[in-house]
Amino acid sequence: MSAVGSQFIMQMQPWFGDEEKKSIISYLDENGFMTEFKRTTEFENMIAQYTGAKHCIVVNNGTISLTLAALALNIGYGDEVIIPNYTMIASPNSVKMIGANPIFVDVEPETLCLDLELTKQAITSKTKAIMLVSANGRYPASKIQSFVTLCKEKGLTLIEDAAQSLGSFEVSGAHVGTFGDVGSFSFSAPKIISTGQGGCLITNNDDLAFKLRRLKDFGRSTGGNDVHDSIGFNFKFTELQACLGIEQMKKLSSRVERKKEIARIYEENLKGVDGIRLFKNNLKITAPWFFDSICENRSELQDYLKSKNIGTRIMYPPINKQKAYLQPGEHPVSNLVGEKGLWLPSATQLTNEEVNYITSHIVQFYKG
Secondary structure (H helix, E strand, O other): OOOHHHOOEOOOOOOOOHHHHHHHHHHHOOOOOOEOOHHHHHHHHHHHHHHOOOEEEEEOOHHHHHHHHHHHOOOOOOOEEEEEOOOOOHHHHHHHOOOOEEEEEOEOOOOOOEOHHHHHHHOOOOEEEEEEEOHHHOOOOOOHHHHHHHHHHHOOEEEEEOOOOOOOEOOOOOEOOOOOOEEEEEOOOOOOOOOOOOEEEEEOOHHHHHHHHHHOEOOEOOOOOOOEOOOOOEOOOEHHHHHHHHHHHHOHHHHHHHHHHHHHHHHHHHOOOOOEEEOOOOOOOOOOOOEEEEEOOHHHHHHHHHHOOEOOEEOOOOHHHOOOOOOOOOOHHHHHHHHHEEEEOOOOOOOHHHHHHHHHHHHHHHHO
16 A cells, blocks of 8 residues: 555545644633634634625524525525525525525536526525525536526525635636625535634625624624614624634635645546546636546445545435425436535645545546
């Protein structure tokens, strides 16, 4: 076994360093209250500046961020929200939590984002919003603006679930997540930057930002009092998480470039290999979150790679066929991903040697 393959290569892992440790220790030495304060505001400002959004509101996770977005947009019981049938289960769960009904629509085969024509067909008198998920940092081939236009024509709101998309831009140069009424990001452990758990919302709408800040903090009239002008909840962040987030944001640009470098190695090494197809990314503007593929003999490939100390992960199965939802309908692209979709090792800290090791064994598997 080569030196590279002597230790297990995880499919994904977070990346924290000395800077994060020092930041947390420094904060603890201040005898702070832990609850969100100045460092949280600094973290929010860094995200707003990076994405070009006017407002950023951080919350405890990326599922709650979507729920709060729906609440702030007056989505409630019985309302329908169109959601891709290929996405992380948090997308539909976030609106199911408040009694809204997720309506599943298939995705484009090349981007795994919502299919525009199928979305149009799914709109009913009960439809209140479209949740556009930018899968792996990609935006629809039909462009995000086409969904903005559709929502305006139909009187709908547009929520961008950009959980996998920090560091990814649309061809116009605008950051993914800034086109809709509100955009949502996640900072869970596998993301390009992480605070363990955490999420945020970005918006350019002052009124919406005001509502979101009240919703996450008990509906208080202002911070730190017990006067409540509206109903709200407790979905606040912590200063410890913000310490992590600030240091992680300082590394974001270099991580975005490294993701693109790794993607190029995968593409070059697996070019022309029968049995596996990587989803294409425009690496000028897209920072892939995971390196996704359609592969033949998926289970056998996984077992083979595991025997070589290489971890993989099956991509999301079609949501409408999962026991949690079990809704009728056939969605061919979602079904295909459920049968053959595989995420290859995707940690930002992968070395070139490790990627070469991984791809050499994929080639070996398919060439027998």
